Amino acid sequence: MQVFIADYFFKSNLAEDFSYADIQVEVKIDTSREASKDSVLANFVIEAALYDTRSWYSHDGISDLLSSNVANIKLSPSGASVDFPGYVLEGELEMPRLWSAEQPNLYTLVVILKDASGLVVDCESCLVGIRQVSKAPKQLLVNGRPVVIRGVNRHEHHPRLGKTNLESCMIKDLVLMKQNNINAVRNSHYPQHPRWYELCDLFGMYMIDEANIETHGFYFSGHLKHPASEPSWATAMLDRVIGMVERDKNHASIICWSLGNEAGYGPNHSASAGWIRGNDPSRLIHYEGGGSRTPSTDIVCPMYMRVWDIVKIAKDPAETRPLILCEYSHAMGNSNGNLHEYWEAIDNTFGLQGGFIWDWADLGLLKESADGSKRWAYGGYFGDTPNDLNFCLNGLIWPDRTPHPALHEVKYLYQTIKVSIRESMVKITNTNFFETTEQLDFTWVLHGDGCMLGSGVLSLPVIQPQSSYDIELKSSPWYSQWASCSAEEIFLTITGKLLDSTRWVEAGHVVSSTQVQLPSKRETIRHVIKTGGAVMHHETIGDTILVSHQNDWEIKFDIQTGAVESWKVNGVPVMNKGIFPCFWRAPTDNDKGGGESSYYSSWKAAHIDSLLFHTKGCSTQNVTDDLVKIAVVYFGVPKGEGSSSEKEKPNALFEIELVYTIYGSGNVIIECNVKPNADLPPLPRVGVEFHLEKSMENIKWYGRGPFECYPDRKAAAHVGVYDQKVGDLHVPYIVPGECGGRADVRWVTFQNKEGFGIYASMYDNSPPMQMNASYYTTTELDRATHNEDLLKGDIIEVHLDHKHMGLGGDDSWTPCVHDKYLIPAVPYSFCIRLCPLTAATSGHDIYRSQLQN
Numbered sequence: 001m002q003v004f005i006a007d008y009f010f011k012s013n014l015a016e017d018f019s020y021a022d023i024q025v026e027v028k029i030d031t032s033r034e035a036s037k038d039s040v041l042a043n044f045v046i047e048a049a050l051y052d053t054r055s056w057y058s059h060d061g062i063s064d065l066l067s068s069n070v071a072n073i074k075l076s077p078s079g080a081s082v083d084f085p086g087y088v089l090e091g092e093l094e095m096p097r098l099w100s101a102e103q104p105n106l107y108t109l110v111v112i113l114k115d116a117s118g119l120v121v122d123c124e125s126c127l128v129g130i131r132q133v134s135k136a137p138k139q140l141l142v143n144g145r146p147v148v149i150r151g152v153n154r155h156e157h158h159p160r161l162g163k164t165n166l167e168s169c170m171i172k173d174l175v176l177m178k179q180n181n182i183n184a185v186r187n188s189h190y191p192q193h194p195r196w197y198e199l200c201d202l203f204g205m206y207m208i209d210e211a212n213i214e215t216h217g218f219y220f221s222g223h224l225k226h227p228a229s230e231p232s233w234a235t236a237m238l239d240r241v242i243g244m245v246e247r248d249k250n251h252a253s254i255i256c257w258s259l260g261n262e263a264g265y266g267p268n269h270s271a272s273a274g275w276i277r278g279n280d281p282s283r284l285i286h287y288e289g290g291g292s293r294t295p296s297t298d299i300v301c302p303m304y305m306r307v308w309d310i311v312k313i314a315k316d317p318a319e320t321r322p323l324i325l326c327e328y329s330h331a332m333g334n335s336n337g338n339l340h341e342y343w344e345a346i347d348n349t350f351g352l353q354g355g356f357i358w359d360w361a362d363l364g365l366l367k368e369s370a371d372g373s374k375r376w377a378y379g380g381y382f383g384d385t386p387n388d389l390n391f392c393l394n395g396l397i398w399p400d401r402t403p404h405p406a407l408h409e410v411k412y413l414y415q416t417i418k419v420s421i422r423e424s425m426v427k428i429t430n431t432n433f434f435e436t437t438e439q440l441d442f443t444w445v446l447h448g449d450g451c452m453l454g455s456g457v458l459s460l461p462v463i464q465p466q467s468s469y470d471i472e473l474k475s476s477p478w479y480s481q482w483a484s485c486s487a488e489e490i491f492l493t494i495t496g497k498l499l500d501s502t503r504w505v506e507a508g509h510v511v512s513s514t515q516v517q518l519p520s521k522r523e524t525i526r527h528v529i530k531t532g533g534a535v536m537h538h539e540t541i542g543d544t545i546l547v548s549h550q551n552d553w554e555i556k557f558d559i560q561t562g563a564v565e566s567w568k569v570n571g572v573p574v575m576n577k578g579i580f581p582c583f584w585r586a587p588t589d590n591d592k593g594g595g596e597s598s599y600y601s602s603w604k605a606a607h608i609d610s611l612l613f614h615t616k617g618c619s620t621q622n623v624t625d626d627l628v629k630i631a632v633v634y635f636g637v638p639k640g641e642g643s644s645s646e647k648e649k650p651n652a653l654f655e656i657e658l659v660y661t662i663y664g665s666g667n668v669i670i671e672c673n674v675k676p677n678a679d680l681p682p683l684p685r686v687g688v689e690f691h692l693e694k695s696m697e698n699i700k701w702y703g704r705g706p707f708e709c710y711p712d713r714k715a716a717a718h719v720g721v722y723d724q725k726v727g728d729l730h731v732p733y734i735v736p737g738e739c740g741g742r743a744d745v746r747w748v749t750f751q752n753k754e755g756f757g758i759y760a761s762m763y764d765n766s767p768p769m770q771m772n773a774s775y776y777t778t779t780e781l782d783r784a785t786h787n788e789d790l791l792k793g794d795i796i797e798v799h800l801d802h803k804h805m806g807l808g809g810d811d812s813w814t815p816c817v818h819d820k821y822l823i824p825a826v827p828y829s830f831c832i833r834l835c836p837l838t839a840a841t842s843g844h845d846i847y848r849s850q851l852q853n
C-alpha cells in the first residue's frame with residue numbers, strides 16, 4: 001500500500017458541566033513516495049466517525065449503522081496544529097456517556113482514508129472512551145470526581161506458559177478483580193499485551209501504564225554514573241517512554257503514565273516527563289523513584305510506606321498532590337495483615353486516594369516430577385542459579401487463579417457499599433462516585449449467639465453516589481426480633497447483591513456484605529457451671545490418675561508429665577495427648593523477613609522454637625464426689641538443657657500453671673497462668689496444644705469464618721457458626737507455615753461420624769480464642785519447603801490460643817506486625833472449658849449453659 005493511515009490519536013475535551021465533548025482526532029498519513037501535505041489532500045479524503053454501539057448488541061441482532069453514528073468528525077479547516085505535523089479532524093458529541101471504572105461506556109471510532117473517486121483505501125478502528133482525568137489540590141479526578149484507587153499490581157503470568165499471554169487468562173484476571181471490588185491495576189513493570197488494554201477498557205479498570213525501565217540494584221555499581229543522570233542513556237530511556245505512550249494512547253483505561261520502576265531519579269526522568277506533558281496532557285504522570293515526591297510525578301506514590309507516614313504526608317499543607325500507594329500490603333504467603341488500618345486511614349483522610357497491593361498472582365510454574373506428581377515450582381526448581389527462592393510468590397491468588405483467603409479481606413475493604421452503626425442508627429453509605437444503588441438488591445439477617453433470629457429483604461430508596469441512608473433501630477424490619485432476643489451477642493448482616501448479570505458476573509453476585517453488632521439488652525454474667533450432681537469415680541493407679549463417670553467418659557492423667565494420657569467418650573478414644581502450653585508457631589514468610597532482625601531469628605535465638613515442658617509438680621488439690629481438682633506446674637526449658645527430674649529450673653523461659661477442675665458432668669475447666677521471662681521477644685502465641693484422634697474430623701465453631709482469619713486480618717470474616725472438615729481448614733500456601741487459623745472463636749466442637757467428640761470454649765472472663773486444627777503438626781509445617789512435601793500425621797493437632805500474634809504484611813523484609821497485634825512477654829491468665837460430646841448434645845447448648853442472664 002503506497003498511502004495508508006500510519007497513526008491516529010483520539011482526544012476529547014469535556015465541557016465544564018459534561019454536557020458535550022469536543023472531539024479531536026490527530027491522523028498521520030504515510031506515503032511511500034515523496035508527497036506534500038497539500039497533494040495528499042488533493043487526492044485523498046480523510047474522515048472519521050464515532051458510533052454508539054449499544055444497539056449493535058441488541059437481542060434481535062440487527063444494527064442500524066447510520067443511527068448509531070453519533071458524531072461526524074471532519075477535517076479541521078485550520079489544518080494541523082503547530083505541534084502536530086499530520087491532519088486534525090474535529091467534531092462534537094452531545095451528552096456523551098462518560099467512561100469510568102464504574103461505568104465503562106465505550107464508543108467505536110472509525111478513521112477512513114478514501115481516494116478521489118471515493119474508494120476506501122485504508123480504514124482503522126478502535127474502542128474509545130470519553131472521560132476527563134485532571135487534578136485538584138490533593139486529588140486525582142476522573143470526570144471531576146476524586147475516585148478512590150482500589151488496586152493491585154499485575155505481572156503477565158500464566159501457570160504453564162510463563163510470560164506467554166492467553167486472552168482467557170487475562171479475562172479470568174479481570175473477572176476475578178471485578179468480582180472482588182478491585183477497580184485499578186498497575187502494569188508492573190512494563191507495557192503489557194495490547195489485548196490487556198482493550199479488555200481493561202471493556203471491563204472498567206483504572207490503569208497505570210508503566211515504561212519498561214528499572215535499574216534496581218544499580219547502587220552496587222557505585223563507581224558508575226547512574227543511568228538516570230547519564231546523557232548517553234537519555235535516548236534509550238526516552239525511547240521506551242515514547243514507545244509506550246504512542247502504542248497505548250487511545251485506551252480510556254489509562255489514567256496515568258509511569259516513567260518506570262525503581263530506577264533512581266535524574267534529568268532523564270525530567271526529559272521523559274516533559275515529553276509526556278507536551279504530547280499527552282490529558283493524563284497524569286506517576287513515578288515513585290527518587291523518593292516518590294520528585295517534580296516529575298503528579299502523584300505522591302510511595303511503596304510500602306507505613307500508615308502513620310502516609311497520613312502525615314496527606315496532612316502536610318505544603319504537599320498539594322494526592323497520595324496513592326504504588327505498592328503496599330505485600331501478599332507473600334499468609335500475609336496482608338493490617339490492611340484494614342490502611343483503609344481506615346484512606347477512607348477518613350483527605351489526600352489519601354488508595355493504592356495498589358503487591359501483587360496479584362503467585363508467579364509459580366506448574367512442574368511435573370518423574371513420579372507424575374505436580375507442584376508449583378519457584379526459584380531454584382529449574383536448576384536456576386542464582387535465584388530469589390520464593391520471592392516471586394507474593395500474590396492474592398495462586399498461579400491457577402484460585403484465591404488466597406486474603407482476597408476475602410481485600411474484597412471486603414474494597415467494597416463501595418459501607419454499613420456502620422452508631423448507637424441505635426444503622427447507616428448505609430454508597431461510596432461510589434458515579435453508580436447509584438439502583439442495580440442492587442439488599443437483604444438482612446439477624447443472629448443471636450450464632451442462631452438465626454430472622455431475615456428478609458431490606459427495602460431502601462435508591463442511594464445516590466457519595467450519599468447515605470439511615471435506619472433507626474425502632475423502625476427497622478429486624479426490630480421485633482431484636483427486642484425479643486435474650487442472646488449475649490446479636491449480629492446484623494446486611495448484604496448487597498447484583499440484580500442483573502454483567503460482563504463479569506452473574507446476577508445475584510454479592511457486591512458487599514457487612515456485619516455489625518447490635519446492643520444486647522441484658523447484661524450477661526458468667527458463672528460456675530452446674531455439676532449436675534453426677535457422682536464420679538476417682539482413683540490413682542501407679543503414675544496414673546483415673547477420673548470417670550460410668551461409661552459416659554474417662555480421663556487418664558499422667559502424674560509424671562501432668563498431661564492427659566487419654567480421654568474417652570462412651571468408650572471411644574477422643575484425645576490421646578495433651579494438654580500442653582504452646583508458644584511457638586510454624587513461621588510465615590513475614591515472620592522470616594528481615595534476616596537476623598526477623599521475628600523468626602529472635603524466636604530461635606531465644607529458643608522458643610525448641611522448648612521442652614518439664615513438670616515441676618502434679619498434685620491432686622481437691623476431691624469430692626462430683627469434683628476433682630488437679631494442679632500442674634511446668635517449666636519451659638530450651639531443648640537439651642537439664643533433665644526432667646530437676647525440680648528447679650533457673651534457666652526456664654516460662655513457668656506455667658495449669659489447674660484442672662473436673663466435674664462429674666464431664667466438664668473440665670482449665671485455668672492457665674503463664675509467666676514468661678521478661679527479656680523474651682514478642683511471642684508467636686500463648687495458648688494450649690493437644691492431640692485428638694484423627695477420626696474427630698468434623699469441626700463446628702462459633703467465631704469468625706468461614707475462611708482463614710487472624711487477629712490483624714479478620715475484618716471480612718463474619719461471626720457465625722460454621723461446619724467444616726479438619727482437612728479443609730488447611731491452606732495450601734506454596735511454602736508452608738502457620739495457616740488455617742480462625743479468629744475470635746467462642747466455642748468449637750470436634751466429632752467423629754457417630755457424633756462422639758469433644759467441646760471447647762472460652763470460659764469465665766476470657767476473651768474469644770484463636771483456633772487452629774490440622775493433620776499437619778507445627779513441626780511439619782516448619783520443616784517442609786513445599787506444600788506437596790507435607791506429611792500428614794495420625795492425629796489432629798489442635799491449638800486454642802489466648803493470644804496469637806498478627807501476620808503483618810506492610811512488607812515481608814522487615815518485622816512489621818503492628819504493636820497492637822504483638823504479644824509482649826508478660827504474664828497471662830485465661831480459662832478454657834472442655835467437655836465430652838455425643839450426637840445428642842450441641843456446642844450451642846453447652847455454651848449457653850455457662851451464661852446467666
